[in-house]
Amino acid sequence: xxxxxxxxxxxxxxxxxxxxxxxxxxxxxxxxxxxxxxxxxxxxxxxxxxxxxxxxxxxxxxxxxxxxxxxxxxxxxxxxxxxxxxxxxxxxxxxxxxxxxxxxxxxxxxxxxxxxxxxxxxxxxxxxxxxxxxxxxxxxxxxxxxxxxxxxxxxxxxxxxxxxxxxxxxxxxxxxxxxxxxxxxxxxxxxxxxxxxxxxxxxxxxxxxxxxxxxxxxxxxxxxxxxxxxxxxxxxxxxxxxxxxxxxxxxxxxxxxxxxxxxxxxxxxxxxxxxxxxxxxxxxxxxxxxxxxxxxxxxxxxxxxxxxxxxxxxxxxxxxxxx
Amino acid sequence: xxxxxxxxxxxxxxxxxxxxxxxxxxxxxxxxxxxxxxxxxxxxxxxxxxxxxxxxxxxxxxxxxxxxxxxxxxxxxxxxxxxxxxxxxxxxxxxxxxxxxxxxxxxxxxxxxxxxxxxxxxxxxxxxxxxxxxxxxxxxxxxxxxxxxxxxxxxxxxxxxxxxxxxxxxxxxxxxxxxxxxxxxxxxxxxxxxxxxxxxxxxxxxxxxxxxxxxxxxxxxxxxxxxxxxxxxxxxxxxxxxxxxxxxxxxxxxxxxxxxx
Amino acid sequence: xxxxxxxxxxxxxxxxxxxxxxxxxxxxxxxxxxxxxxxxxxxxxxxxxxxxxxxxxxxxxxxxxxxxxxxxxxxxxxxxxxxxxxxxxxxxxxxxxxxxxxxxxxxxxxxxxx
Numbered sequence: 056x057x058x059x060x061x062x063x064x065x066x067x068x069x070x071x072x073x074x075x076x077x078x079x080x081x082x083x084x085x086x087x088x089x090x091x092x093x094x095x096x097x098x099x100x101x102x103x104x105x106x107x108x109x110x111x112x113x114x115x116x117x118x119x120x121x122x123x124x125x126x127x128x129x130x131x132x133x134x135x136x137x138x139x140x141x142x143x144x145x146x147x148x149x150x151x152x153x154x155x156x157x158x159x160x161x162x163x164x165x166x167x168x169x170x171x172x173x174x175x176x177x178x179x180x181x182x183x184x185x186x187x188x189x190x191x192x193x194x195x196x197x198x199x200x201x202x203x204x205x206x207x208x209x210x211x212x213x214x215x216x217x218x219x220x221x222x223x224x225x226x227x228x229x230x231x232x233x234x235x236x237x238x239x240x241x242x243x244x245x246x247x248x249x250x251x252x253x254x255x256x257x258x259x260x261x262x263x264x265x266x267x268x269x270x271x272x273x274x275x276x277x278x279x280x281x282x283x284x285x286x287x288x289x290x291x292x293x294x295x296x297x298x299x300x301x302x303x304x305x306x307x308x309x310x311x312x313x314x315x316x317x318x319x320x321x322x323x324x325x326x327x328x329x330x331x332x333x334x335x336x337x338x339x340x341x342x343x344x345x346x347x348x349x350x351x352x353x354x355x356x357x358x359x360x361x362x363x364x365x366x367x368x369x370x371x372x373x374x375x376x377x378x
Numbered sequence: 379x380x381x382x383x384x385x386x387x388x389x390x391x392x393x394x395x396x397x398x399x400x401x402x403x404x405x406x407x408x409x410x411x412x413x414x415x416x417x418x419x420x421x422x423x424x425x426x427x428x429x430x431x432x433x434x435x436x437x438x439x440x441x442x443x444x445x446x447x448x449x450x451x452x453x454x455x456x457x458x459x460x461x462x463x464x465x466x467x468x469x470x471x472x473x474x475x476x477x478x479x480x481x482x483x484x485x486x487x488x489x490x491x492x493x494x495x496x497x498x499x500x501x502x503x504x505x506x507x508x509x510x511x512x513x514x515x516x517x518x519x520x521x522x523x524x525x526x527x528x529x530x531x532x533x534x535x536x537x538x539x540x541x542x543x544x545x546x547x548x549x550x551x552x553x554x555x556x557x558x559x560x561x562x563x564x565x566x567x568x569x570x571x572x573x574x575x576x577x578x579x580x581x582x583x584x585x586x587x588x589x590x591x592x593x594x595x596x597x598x599x600x601x602x603x604x605x606x607x608x609x610x611x612x613x614x615x616x617x618x619x620x621x622x623x624x625x626x627x628x629x630x631x632x633x634x635x636x637x638x639x
Numbered sequence: 640x641x642x643x644x645x646x647x648x649x650x651x652x653x654x655x656x657x658x659x660x661x662x663x664x665x666x667x668x669x670x671x672x673x674x675x676x677x678x679x680x681x682x683x684x685x686x687x688x689x690x691x692x693x694x695x696x697x698x699x700x701x702x703x704x705x706x707x708x709x710x711x712x713x714x715x716x717x718x719x720x721x722x723x724x725x726x727x728x729x730x731x732x733x734x735x736x737x738x739x740x741x742x743x744x745x746x747x748x749x750x751x752x753x
Contacts, residue, residue: 063708116409125627125629133426140409140423147415358476359410362480365480369536370414372542376669416681
C-alpha cells in the first residue's frame, strides 16, 4: 500500500553520524534502549558482560542450593530458599536483557545455554568452588554477595537502560541477601567454639576467591580485561582495583570485629597512599578456574547440563501448545 | 482433653506437618533444575509457602507441649514420621548435588494430586473442633489457590501436548497412585480423630478427591490408575527414601542440637 | 502452533487498587496461561500487587525510529493549558475574587467546599 509518510525524510544518518550521536547521548547521560541504534562493539561488550553476569547468577544458585535442605532450622530453610530463588530470578532478569541484545544476531536463550555447555560462556570464579559447610553458605551470603553488591552498585547508572533497570531490582534484593548472610554468620560467631571454628575455616577457604571476584587489576595480569571499554562507555564507573579497595574498606573492619582472622598477614591500610596493601591472589589459578578448571567446575556444569537435557521434552511439548 | 485425645490430636498435626515438610523439601530440591528459569523462580515460591505451612503445624505441636518446633522437624526418626509415602519419594534417581535425573512429569503429577488433596483437607480443617488448627487452616487456604492453579495448568498443558509428554504423564500418574493410598488415612488414632471432630471422616475426603479430580481427567481422556496402599506412612511405615531425606534435612542441625543456628 | 517454547511476554501490574498499571519486566513462556503463572513470583514476590496483565510482545504496536517523528510538535499550544489563561488572575483580582487555579480545583475532591 502506498505510504505518503515517505514524503518525510527517513531518519537516515551515516554510520559516522550515528556513532557521533550515540557518543553524544552517552556523554549527556542519556540511556540507550534495546531498540536504539548502537555500535557493534557496545552491543558485543554488553552481551559478553551481561551474559556472564546472568549465567553466573544461574550457576551461583547451585553451590548455595546444596545447603538449602540442610539449613539448620525451619527459618533458615525458608531464608536460604528465598535467597537461592532470588539468584535464579536475577539470572532471569539479566538473561532477558541479553536475549534482547542478541536478537539482531538471531540468538536465543537456548544458544546461551549451549555457549555455557561448550565453555564459550564463562561464569564467576566463586561459583566453581566447593561449599564444604553451613558456614560457607553464610560466607557466600555475607562476603560473596557483599562483593557482588559492590560491583553491581557500581553499574546502577549504566548507560544501557535495560541493564540499569535490571540492576535496580537486583541490588534491592541483594540488601536482603547480605543481611541473610550476616544473620547466619552472626549466629555462628556468637555460638559454640566449633561454630566459630567453622566460620574461620570458611573465611580461610574463601578469602582468595573473594579477592579474585573483582578480576585482575589490569589486563597485564591475565591478558584480558574489558574494563577500559566499559568505563569509557559509562557501563561502569570504577576499575576492578578500585572496587576491590572499596571491599576492603567496607568489610575488613567488620570481619575483624567478629574476632575473625583474615588469612593474609600482609594486609594493611597504607595511610600515605590511602590504599590497602594485600597479597595478590594466584591469577594463573584464577584463569584456570574460570576456564572450567576449578574444583567443582565440571560437576556444576554437568548438573546444569543434565537438568537442561532431561527437561528438553517439557520445552518441546509446550512449544506445541497454542501461544 | 484426655491424654488419649491429646495423642490423637498430636498425631493429626504430625501428619499435616510432616506432609508439608517433606513436600516442601522435594520441591526445594528442584531449585535451579526446573525446565526453565521463570518456572524455577515461580515454583520455588510454592516450596517456600509449603515449608511455611509445615512451620505453622510444628508450631502448633510445640504449643501442645510436644517440644521445640525445630527439633520436631529435624530430629524425629523415620519411624516417628507420619507423612504420606507420596511426599517422601525422591524426585528421580541420583543425588541432588551430582547427577539427578529428576522427572518433571512426576513433579507435576505429584504436586497436582497432592495439592488437590491438601485443599480438600484444609477445607475440612476450617471447621476443626481444635480452634488453633481451624485458624491455621483458614490462613493456609489463602495460599493454595495459586498452588492449585499452577500445578493444574502444568498438568493440563502437558497432557494436551505431545505423545511423549502424555506417556511420561501416564507413567507418573501410575507412580503417584501407587503411593496415594495413605493420603487420607489418619493412622492408628483415626477413629478418635474423627470422633473428636478434628477433621471430617477419611472416606468423605477421599470421595471428594475423586470427585474433584475426575472431571479434568475425563476431559483430558485420562484413565486414573488404581489407587494402592503398599505402606501406611501415617503409622510410621516408610521407605528408604525417607531415611535419606531426613539425614540431609537434619545434617547441620544434628551437629549440635543445643546450639543456636 | 507455536514452534518454540520461548515467547516474549511483557508483564504489567497494579500495586494498589487506585494505582495505574505499571510495566514491570519481560519473561519467556510458552503461552499466556504459563506467562501469567510466572509473572507474580518472578517480579512481584515482595511487593503488594492487586492485578496483573501479561501481553505478548508481538501484540504490542510500538513506534519505529522514523515514526517517532510523529511525536514532534510546535511549542505554540498554550491555548491548551492554563499557561494561556494566566492573565485571568489579575482580572479576578480586579473583581476582588480569587482565581480558581488548578491547585484550588484539585483540592475540591470529595465535594469538599471551602
